Amino acid sequence: MSERVIPGHGGGLITLEAADALWADLTAHSAVPTASAALTRSPADARVEYILLGGRVVATVQASGGRLGVPASEVRRAAAELNAVEMDGQDLVRIGPFRGSPKQEHGEGTLLRWRQRIVWELQEAGDLEPTARREGGWLYPLAGIDWRRILVEQTRDRAMRTWWLPRAVVRLLDAAEHTETQWLHAARSRQDSAAVTKPSSRHEQAHITDGRQTTGPGCPTAPLRPYNGELKGQLYSALSRKAGISRKVAGWACAFCGSAPASVLDHCHEHGYVRAPVCHSCNTQERPDHLYDNDIRVASHYTPLFHTHVADWLRHWHRCPGCRTRTTLxxxxxxxxxxxxxxxxxxxxxxxxxxxxxxGVLRVSWTGSHNTPRSCLLTVAVDFCPSGEHRVLEQVPYREATERFRIWLTQTAPDLAAAAGPDRLDRLPTQFRPVIADPTGEEQMLF
Structure with missing residues (x-):
């Protein structure tokens, strides 16, 4: 297709309208649906100076007459990266609403905090359209992605609504959020140094070097650093209170998938040790689907945990010294x-x-806790059986379950089994999770 070049500018600069058409043409067959007017309906903020396309920042360049343009090569790179994303429409991640989640104020010019932005738009859907028209276009696309076409709404108990997106899209938006944060941080650093150094031209500040977006001469977007066990053996309760830990976590790549920026410290809730910094997607993937405190539903996302990527997940869980020492989970x-x-x-x-x-659907509940193994009992049942049968499949004592797991671990991941056991580490936490009496009066314990 033809591209309209901005007069007086070389380097393949095209108008935002032409870039929109190019983006739509290049991503027409992408697994991730893209939005129309992804560039022309960008935030109405003259200070932004960039547009997010997928996980890539594309800097805008001002031409004569005040018109903005972007490098066509960067639009093509962003489209190629998006087209390479494989999306499983059944592998979903909940994005909200969550209790106590902060709302993004209307009028914020950047694309940060995409989860809050989506939830805010959905919660305020009744009066959002008039507001958007009055304020100049609040409803702009998220990184060029049409999230409304792939959003899944679920209703529980006919009252509570929750919203879900495919995991691949969540990772893509997380990467876009991280890239934008780094871009803005570099831009602020440029502005701070502008008082003592002569500023470069805007085109120089947006140049592309070796396929990597830069925000100024010698100021590349900071790459994510791999996690190499720097937090090994540290307790989450102490580490989470340290100043600047959130900023430090955001600088790591997810310790599991390695592709998305880390956002949280995954830790063992039983022993209190930090496992590793992970992204939101991996954190939700390994989190049990609790129905109650002592009852979980074995959802479909357990398939990669115990089948497809079992060795990787076992290695991740055994980053907790307590689980590794006891050869359990x-x-x-x-x-x-x-x-x-x-x-x-x-x-x-x-x-x-x-x-x-x-x-039906597998469900497992338990009475007692790992701190009272003799009284801890796991009950495996089937919900939603078409014939109404098969309620309880088996009741497994905790100690028997751990022994079965130990044997399975030896067969499935012998290198991990060899590194586990009580002789591997003797420094375990002395403070366990609280235990309360079982209200059924059967002398068992619930934690």
């Missing part, structure tokens, strides 16, 4: 493993259009 994870792996042969099947399919 935290109780919710051990319960999910027991239902998904140890009790898999017991799960009934029913005839379906493509052969026999597993019955």
């Amino acid at each position: 935290p109780l919710p994870h051990l319960a999910a493993w027991t239902a998904s792996i140890a009790c898999r042969p017991l799960r009934p099947t029913h005839p379906g259009p493509r052969g026999r399919t597993p019955c």
